Amino acid sequence: MAAKPSGVDKIRVLIADDHITVLEGLAAIISRQPDMEVVAEASNGRQVVELWQQYRPDVALIDIRMPVLDGVAAIEEIRKNDASARLIVLTTFDTDNDLLNAVKAGAKGYLLKDSRREELLDCIRRVHRGETCLPASLVQKLAASLSREALTSREVEVLEYLARGESNKEISALLGIGETTVKSHLRSIFRKLDVLSRTEAIATASRLGLIKL
Known part of the structure; x- marks a missing residue:
């Protein structure tokens, strides 16, 4: 132009x-x-x-x-x-x-x-x-x-699978990690996002632009 x-x-x-x-x-x-x-x-x-x-x-x-x-x-x-x-x-x-x-x-x-x-x-x-x-x-x-502690790339991956409706067992298989590790990631995600449930975590992550629904 x-x-x-x-x-x-x-x-x-x-x-x-x-x-x-x-x-x-x-x-x-x-x-x-x-x-x-x-x-x-x-x-x-x-x-x-x-x-x-x-x-x-x-x-x-x-x-x-x-x-x-x-x-x-x-x-x-x-x-x-x-x-x-x-x-x-x-x-x-x-x-x-x-x-x-x-x-x-x-x-x-x-x-x-x-x-x-x-x-x-x-x-x-x-x-x-x-x-x-x-x-x-x-x-x-x-x-x-x-001021919010950032999620790790693996935690974002877990969140994305969570948003797709995958269970802990399915996330474990998809990522090649143990179910105990998946639960550990979820606890960390809940703490960092200051939420109490999977549904709330997905909604908050979407609002923050961390995942796309």
Whole structure:
């Protein structure tokens, strides 16, 4: 996509979303602002990285769930080449895991797609000024995620089989471990997630984005 004429004081914005209606809507909103302009639009994560390198925008709005390369991976690549990159995640997902991964990757802002237009524009301006833009509700989730002890990869595997309705004996056979070990993993999972039952563990893990139901 060709770059638009750049105004002297305008915030140059790159937008990335794999849904054309969302992309066009964001472009229309941003282009109407006297202090902003859209310089590039991407429909997948690989394009985001390439267009960032080509146009070096002031701010980028990046969807998390995109084809080819997801938003978090795109953010990580951009930040490797440009540690000062100012990136905002705009998504329909607000699971703790998505938020934590985006912030760890280097996102300076995190907004849900149902945010009001004023919130979106304010976030772009704040991130452009070098500030972070995380809604209070998401800051609380981030704090909770950081304070929670992380599950091991094997514990996540056990959870995934649990979500499929497998019994302890079946999980034992599938993973090639003893039933006593499976029970040990479950006790650890319950403690880390602060839950009391298998059903509650599955629901909590899904909400946190640790497993997909």
